[in-house]
Amino acid sequence: MAYDYTPFPYVSPPGLTAPEARHRVVIVGAGPIGLAMAIDLAQRGVASVVLDDNNVVSVGSRAICWAKRTLEIFDRLGVGERMLAKGVTWKIGRQFHGAEEVYSFDLLPEEGHKYPAFINLQQYYAEEYLVDRARDFPELIDLRFKNKVVAHEDRGNHVALTVETPEGTYSLQTEYLLACDGAGSATRERMGLDFTGQTFQEQFLIADIEMDESPFGPDPVPERWFWFDPPFHAGKSALLHAQPDNIYRIDLQLDVDADGKAEAAPEKVIPRIKAIVGDKPFRLDWVSVYKFRCIKLDRFVHNRVIFVGDSAHVVSPFGARGGNGGIQDIDNLGWKLVAVLAGEADERLIETYHDERSHGSAENILNSSRATNFMTPKTPIEALFRAEVLRLAHDQPFARKLLNSGRLSVPCSLEGFPLQTPGTGAVPSGRAVVDAPINGPEGDGWLLEQVQTGGFTLVGFGDVQLPEVDGIARVGINQRSADYPCFTALKGLAIRRYGEGRAYLFRPDGHVCASFTAPEADAILAARARAMGAELEPSR
Amino acid sequence: MTIAPDRLSPFQDEFYSALMQAHEGLTEAQSHALNARLVLMMANRIGDLDSLVDILKTARSYEHG
Structure with a gap:
């Protein structure tokens, strides 16, 4: 069944009729990162205003793979169990060369953890659950849909904003502005911050299909299946994931010079899907064509404007390091910002959000670039090495480990950063809690x-x-x-x-x-x- | 053929990426020459004839596999 995109109501903001008192925190963007940020702050007793130019959850499944650490953070924010109940739990990744399976990995081989290695859950469900949770804090979270920030100015000890609504424009002031406005961040663009990095030429087609019979076979256990050079898509890569509601995600590598728009047309997509699932009936739910980018800002903190999530860093999707990286951002920033606002810590503590999460983001970009380079060889010699790794991987264990279809998100360690006191425990200082x-x-x-x-x-x-x-x-x-x-x-x-x-x-x-x-x-x-x-x- | 134990983990991605970087910007002919030098230097580093002959045979066996 297709998701019902019910719009959130627009409510006249008070600023349209009379000036509002200066807010402590304004968050731009009501995606998973902005919403999680607001909930984190609210749970710590700090009020925020969340502004979003839209009034509906994300269209299309987009971020679907939520990693264990993200779910643990969501647990603290009060949505983890709901996501786990709805999501499709998986932990095994299988890699195929042609039709033959060459290597599988188990992302959580041990028992005794509340949350699994991964769940797959469409981003629109994650956002819906986060909006529901945010509504538990009517005094602390002021969600304003159809409120578009069109200008902002850092005035040293606060930021002044101009916000456009269907009824007109108004002004806001805030002590801190948190830019959770995604990869195309308008906040970042207004500030003219350099956001260039590695862009990969290859294009990928994402298709979500709904079907009753699982493409994983008659007795399906949800897993992550990745093909190098599959029989149904010769010479390219393909990825298959299961989502709730009998929806399956298929990623297909396209030619470098493919026309993205033409490739997204149903008449082009449907034959490609049929090549994979055969004659089993299916419904096309969502299609998108994308290119990879691996970029991060030099600084995540610019005085009173702080970049969080995709506005600060983007990675190619193989490895589930985008949304999962962003949730680790809010986890890191929330308590620090609250401590500074309460006068319990110096503003320098906020700079450590940049230090620790820029490190996490660099780690994500490194892993994600390596996976992308392996999946899409750029020169004949790279293609030659890749082909021989695949050939050896059928029986040589070392070559199996070289296969790289994405090194999946693991919790970032903050070992060695100055906030931690070095220790010699079984769990080193800097590591995230290990559950039991x-x-x-x-x-x-x-x-x-x-x-x-x-x-x-x-x-x-x-x-x-x-x-x-x-x-x-x-x-x-x-x-x-x-x-x-x-x-x-x-x-x-x-x-x-x-x-x-x-x-x-x-x-x-x-x-x-x-x-x-x-x-x-x-x-x-x-x-x-x-x-x-x-x-x-x-x-x- | 010999199934060799994995000795590259956990730095396999780092190695592979360094190998690709070593080839960056070379023509195909230059890359083949680089590969030849690498084989010779790695052979010298292994320094054991039995092992080398075994590796040669195993690598070659994939041609008809």
């Missing part, structure tokens, strides 16, 4: 849920005493009795993953920032102060 099943007074649950409660959390694993520190939540795992909540590690997994007799301090975004064998209040306070930016070099 636990049992407590309210039954079975997940470590994830205890770590990501909003602030800094100190978790003790096994025989280690946790001192009381003002403003830091404490959680004990496999501890007999304490004056803080304690849980049992189910199957011992939490202890195995973190080590016996060790305490970890988690940042509000669930990244480890320090670990201790004998945690003392002074050391914990020092680690928290460092994570809040106390040891950073003064601003330039």
Whole structure:
């Protein structure tokens, strides 16, 4: 069944009739990144206005692969379980050469995690769920559809905006402007910021088809199937994914000089799909033709204007590193911005959002460029190496590992960045929380849920005493009795993953920032102060 | 033929990308010459006749596979 794109209502903004008081945060763009950003801030008690020039969720499935870390962040934002329930869970990727399978990978071979390696869920569902969740905060999230920012000016300690609506234009002021307005960011264009990088010449056709019989076969387990040189699309690459509602995503590599518009026409697309699925009936749901780009801004933070998600960085889609990278952006920025707005941290802390996420984005671009280069050889010699890797991959294990159809998104590690206090724990400082099943007074649950409660959390694993520190939540795992909540590690997994007799301090975004064998209040306070930016070099 | 264990992971993508970069901007003839030099230098680095003969035979076996 095709998705019902119900428009969101336009409501007259107060600024049309009388000047509005200066806002703390204005977010441009009500896509997954802007909405998640607003929810993160609202959960931390900070109000925001979300402006979007449109009034409907994204048309077409677009971002469909949501990675484990993204789902864990969505869990904290209150939409993870709903997405998991609707989404198609998968973890196996199979790679074919011609008709023969040459290599498969399992993205989450171990048990004991609340969220799977990946779910596939159309972007319009993700946005719908995020809008529903945002409506839980009527006092803190002011969603304004059909409100288009047409001008902005950074005035040092605030940003002035001009906003166009169907009823006319009005002005807004905000302490911070968060540009979540996507790859074609108008905010970025107005500022004339250089956004050039590697553009790949190859074009890909995306088609979503609805069909009752699965193209994965009669007894389907949803997986990611990738073909090099498939029998149905000779000499090119193809990708198949399952989505909810019996919708399947097919990506087909096109000729370099193909006419994108002509290729997107149903009479061109339908025969290509028939070559894959045969005579099984299907309905074409959405078609798009795209080129790859790998670009990022030099700086994500420009005084009071901060770029988040695709407005700051774009990658080619093979590897699911676009939307998933953007959600890690909001996770990183939210608590820092709130700390600065509350006067608990210096503005320098916001610069660390650039440092940490620019690193994450560079990692995504590197992986994504390598995959794209492998998938689309540019010279005869590159094609020759690729062909021989494929030939060897049928029986040589090392060659299978060289096959690159996208190295799928994994949580970015912030190891070595200055907010973290180096540690020697099983989970190094900088890593995102590693989930594990636990049992407590309210039954079975997940470590994830205890770590990501909003602030800094100190978790003790096994025989280690946790001192009381003002403003830091404490959680004990496999501890007999304490004056803080304690849980049992189910199957011992939490202890195995973190080590016996060790305490970890988690940042509000669930990244480890320090670990201790004998945690003392002074050391914990020092680690928290460092994570809040106390040891950073003064601003330039 | 010999099935060789994988010794390139986890830096296989880094290696492959460096190999492609080594060829960047060369004509096809230059690339073939580069490949020849690489084979000879890698053979010298392996430095074991039995291993080299085995690799030669295995690589060749794909011609009729």
